[in-house]
Amino acid sequence: MLTLVLVVILAALVFEFINGFHDTANSIAASVATKVLSPGQAVSLAAVMNLIGALTGTAVAATIATGLVNTDVVEVTSQLVLCALLGAIVWNLVTWWFGLPSSSSHALIGGLCGAALAAAHNDWNALIWIQSGADWAHSKGLVWKVLVPMVTSPLVGFLLGMTLIVLLWAMISGMERAGGLLKRMARPRWINMVFGKMQIVSAAYMGYAHGHNDAQKTMGIIALTLFGAQASGALDDLPAWLGFLHPKAGAADNEVALWIVITCALVMAAGTASGGWRIIKTLGHKMVKLQPLDGFAVDTSSATVLMAAAHFGMPVSTTHTVSTVIMGVGFAKNPRKLKLGTIERIVWAWILTIPAAGGIAYGLLRALEALGWA
Numbered sequence: 510m511l512t513l514v515l516v517v518i519l520a521a522l523v524f525e526f527i528n529g530f531h532d533t534a535n536s537i538a539a540s541v542a543t544k545v546l547s548p549g550q551a552v553s554l555a556a557v558m559n560l561i562g563a564l565t566g567t568a569v570a571a572t573i574a575t576g577l578v579n580t581d582v583v584e585v586t587s588q589l590v591l592c593a594l595l596g597a598i599v600w601n602l603v604t605w606w607f608g609l610p611s612s613s614s615h616a617l618i619g620g621l622c623g624a625a626l627a628a629a630h631n632d633w634n635a636l637i638w639i640q641s642g643a644d645w646a647h648s649k650g651l652v653w654k655v656l657v658p659m660v661t662s663p664l665v666g667f668l669l670g671m672t673l674i675v676l677l678w679a680m681i682s683g684m685e686r687a688g689g690l691l692k693r694m695a696r697p698r699w700i701n702m703v704f705g706k707m708q709i710v711s712a713a714y715m716g717y718a719h720g721h722n723d724a725q726k727t728m729g730i731i732a733l734t735l736f737g738a739q740a741s742g743a744l745d746d747l748p749a750w751l752g753f754l755h756p757k758a759g760a761a762d763n764e765v766a767l768w769i770v771i772t773c774a775l776v777m778a779a780g781t782a783s784g785g786w787r788i789i790k791t792l793g794h795k796m797v798k799l800q801p802l803d804g805f806a807v808d809t810s811s812a813t814v815l816m817a818a819a820h821f822g823m824p825v826s827t828t829h830t831v832s833t834v835i836m837g838v839g840f841a842k843n844p845r846k847l848k849l850g851t852i853e854r855i856v857w858a859w860i861l862t863i864p865a866a867g868g869i870a871y872g873l874l875r876a877l878e879a880l881g882w883a
Contacts, residue, residue, distance in 0.1 A: 510743035529780020539804035562720025563774030568822035573729025576649035585737035588883040596620030596870030612826035623867030627874035663833035670837030711808035718812035
């Protein structure tokens with residue numbers, strides 16, 4: 510049993526690494542597309558800011574660990590978590606190979622739901638759908654923490670990106686009408702230079718927000734594994750050197766140990782540093798042509814949505830948010846220049862992610878049961 514727990518933790522860290530290079534494109538595509546940063550510089554900046562962001566919160570991790578699977582109906586075994594991770598990993602690699610910016614977050618959630626349903630023999634009560642808290646922010650369940658944000662975060666991203674770029678254009682237009690020095694500063698050469706510098710800051714903000722939201726999902730999976738292992742007695746006879754695996758005495762069910770936070774942060778940063786060039790090409794070049802002003806609007810809007818979601822413990826998709834922000838900026842520039850074929854492929858990847866990853870995890874757990882290993 511202990512060996513299986515360690516295998517699950519290793520698989521979770523593999524997922525975190527893949528998440529890092531799969532979602533690297535989300536935090537650096539805009540700055541690479543506008544040529545403000547070289548790919549190497551952008552990856553390095555994203556890796557550092559992912560690391561810092563991952564160390565600064567656990568609200569999303571708590572949602573994954575305690576807010577989705579109903580442990581009164583289904584036992585969270587290491588086999589269940591392993592199948593959930595494998596479902597997410599397989600789907601991430603498939604979409605990475607085809608250059609589709611699908612959601613690692615939704616792949617993980619889909620895998621977890623699929624494995625839980627398989628373990629509960631299709632009892633849908635195995636999933637927490639709606640569980641009200643003291644207020645809306647403290648409610649949990651798939652509806653409030655996954656399904657509602659899955660629809661609203663892309664929509665908010667689209668509107669925020671479109672609004673911010675329009676406001677920036679209005680500011681530049683006002684500078685041109687003012688005349689004098691302000692009019693000279695509103696020339697394209699100056700605007701590109703100023704917002705080229707500002708985009709470096711906004712790209713750092715985006716990297717921070719990505720780490721702050723995305724890295725926490727694997728933290729939650731590892732915490733969920735250890736809570737289940739503790740309840741089943743798998744951690745009763747740990748050797749002294751593995752004593753850190755025990756959830757801290759008196760800790761709340763949704764409390765994530767510091768070693769989990771640090772380990773996941775480092776692994777995501779390492780994955781980010783390895784890059785994700787296929788998806789960068791799709792996001793940064795195939796959807797709409799971006800200038801530094803546009804890139805600043807994309808990064809700032811995307812990061813703001815992610816930070817707000819992380820505050821409320823919502824594991825939203827960085828991919829969905831960035832993609833729709835780029836669409837919003839592109840729509841404001843010229844709706845006819847949006848490349849609808851690329852957008853259609855992205856939308857299909859969104860629609861398929863949760864059921865596809867869930868189906869893979871479901872099938873894997875059923876296979877383990879048939880072999881007597883679960």
